Amino acid sequence: MKRLYPLIAALLGLAGWTLLAQRYEAIILPSPNEVFRAGHGIFGELLVATGWTAAAALTGLGIGLLLACTFAVLFVRFRWLELALYPYAVVLQTLPVIAIAPLLVIWLGYGLGVSCATAALVCFFPLLTSLHLGLTSTPSDGVALFQLQNASFRDMLLKLRIPYALPYLFTGLRSGVGLAVIGAVVGEFVGSNGSPPSLGYLTMRKLRSADTAEGFALIIASGLLALTLFLIVRLLERRVLSSWHTGGAS
Amino acid sequence: MADPCLEFHDLSHGWVDSPPLFQNFNAELEAGQITALVGLSGCGKSTLLKLAAGLLLPQAGSIVGRYQRSAMVFQSPSLLPWRTATRNTALPLELRQHPDADTQAQQMLDKVGLQGAYDKLPHEMSGGMKMRCAIARALVVQPDLLFLDEAFSALDALTRRDVHALFLQLYSDLGFTALMVTHDIEEAVLLADRIWVLKGPEAATVESIQVKMDRPRAPSWRHSSDFGAVCASVESAL
Numbered sequence: 209m210k211r212l213y214p215l216i217a218a219l220l221g222l223a224g225w226t227l228l229a230q231r232y233e234a235i236i237l238p239s240p241n242e243v244f245r246a247g248h249g250i251f252g253e254l255l256v257a258t259g260w261t262a263a264a265a266l267t268g269l270g271i272g273l274l275l276a277c278t279f280a281v282l283f284v285r286f287r288w289l290e291l292a293l294y295p296y297a298v299v300l301q302t303l304p305v306i307a308i309a310p311l312l313v314i315w316l317g318y319g320l321g322v323s324c325a326t327a328a329l330v331c332f333f334p335l336l337t338s339l340h341l342g343l344t345s346t347p348s349d350g351v352a353l354f355q356l357q358n359a360s361f362r363d364m365l366l367k368l369r370i371p372y373a374l375p376y377l378f379t380g381l382r383s384g385v386g387l388a389v390i391g392a393v394v395g396e397f398v399g400s401n402g403s404p405p406s407l408g409y410l411t412m413r414k415l416r417s418a419d420t421a422e423g424f425a426l427i428i429a430s431g432l433l434a435l436t437l438f439l440i441v442r443l444l445e446r447r448v449l450s451s452w453h454t455g456g457a458s
Numbered sequence: 459m460a461d462p463c464l465e466f467h468d469l470s471h472g473w474v475d476s477p478p479l480f481q482n483f484n485a486e487l488e489a490g491q492i493t494a495l496v497g498l499s500g501c502g503k504s505t506l507l508k509l510a511a512g513l514l515l516p517q518a519g520s521i522v523g524r525y526q527r528s529a530m531v532f533q534s535p536s537l538l539p540w541r542t543a544t545r546n547t548a549l550p551l552e553l554r555q556h557p558d559a560d561t562q563a564q565q566m567l568d569k570v571g572l573q574g575a576y577d578k579l580p581h582e583m584s585g586g587m588k589m590r591c592a593i594a595r596a597l598v599v600q601p602d603l604l605f606l607d608e609a610f611s612a613l614d615a616l617t618r619r620d621v622h623a624l625f626l627q628l629y630s631d632l633g634f635t636a637l638m639v640t641h642d643i644e645e646a647v648l649l650a651d652r653i654w655v656l657k658g659p660e661a662a663t664v665e666s667i668q669v670k671m672d673r674p675r676a677p678s679w680r681h682s683s684d685f686g687a688v689c690a691s692v693e694s695a696l
């Protein structure tokens with residue numbers, strides 16, 4: 209029964225939307241039916257754009273993850289580096305990505321590079337904080353156990369700290385993957401000239417030309433993309449953690 | 459008489475903005491014996507153990523150690539949850555690049571009575587099994603010196619009795635020096651050859667009580683009048 213709750217909520221939402229749409233013109237608020245038809249009409253275009261946005265989001269997520277892993281490990285290894293750089297990582301998080309995107313266009317030019325960079329920027333900080341927390345949350349007895357055997361930093365990292373940090377990493381990835389899609393779409397708003405076609409670029413173009421129903425379809429496609437990536441991360445998390453971590457099994 | 463395994467010389471230690479835990483602590487840990495550290499809560503027993511194990515550096519004084527390999531059994535089993543009993547036990551050997559880690563680990567698991575649990579993950583084991591695995595992990599490196607930090611305190615009474623019997627058996631078979639922290643006087647008397655009672659402000663006084671009972675000891679010794687007499691002497695020293 210509990211599994212039906214989201215479906216019931218979705219049906220109620222659609223019913224409410226349909227009722228509300230009857231009070232406005234389609235250019236202001238198209239009905240779900242009109243959005244579905246518009247999406248069906250541009251399905252091929254929408255599929256290609258979703259593919260490019262997914263590529264940008266995943267590339268950005270990969271770059272963000274690589275940077276977050278590197279800095280988290282360096283922060284654990286060199287406390288002075290953490291003290292010196294962590295405040296700037298916090299500042300980076302507070303900068304509005306929409307304001308940085310035009311700067312990235314100047315540096316990288318129009319194209320996929322900007323959306324990859326914005327995606328990497330927005331998911332970097334949550335990944336860094338969750339990874340750093342994970343790497344420093346190793347039980348002290350575990351650390352003592354390794355110290356007593358004169359274990360190297362590498363052994364302690366690979367055999368103790370990283371496995372303990374995995375649940376934290378997946379928590380970061382779950383929020384990071386959604387942020388990466390947002391970052392990619394924002395990057396495409398500003399830094400895409402339609403080559404390659406992407407969800408952000410098409411959404412902007414359709415809404416500017418008052419194709420509201422198609423714009424809605426593209427926005428929904430962005431949401432579905434983020435949801436799909438989230439579910440893939442969740443599946444991966446279950447695979448990796450379910451045998452020993454309760455969070456992975458839930 | 460053999461050289462002491464550990465010597466504490468004028469050891470002083472404490473935490474920032476707190477009175478020192480101990481001042482000018484002097485003692486010698488006899489090789490081949492089990493020594494129990496008892497004292498009131500907060501007197502610095504576990505800190506002294508960590509200093510002895512080299513996990514903390516003393517603020518003043520020195521510790522001279524004469525041993526090759528040491529290991530520790532912690533209050534909680536501290537098994538790595540993603541590793542099986544074999545892989546957990548093999549960990550110290552693996553860290554020392556031992557070529558035959560898993561086989562040796564399984565031999566040690568046999569010794570602690572975990573023959574059928576080689577592939578069990580920690581969450582599939584009972585509290586007693588986990589503690590046996592933790593003991594196996596400590597002993598697999600054949601330590602000269604074993605540290606136990608309230609190792610049996612988290613076990614229920616029946617399991618603790620079993621683990622005590624196992625520990626006495628392992629001590630008879632393997633022969634190691636051990637320094638154990640415990641707040642259980644009966645446990646200290648049952649297992650140890652010597653009991654250090656930390657007392658007085660800043661643990662300035664150490665009363666050393668010898669437990670005169672031949673080995674191998676049977677756990678049933680705890681029911682004798684001798685046992686009660688030693689317990690009473692430790693209690694009065696506290």
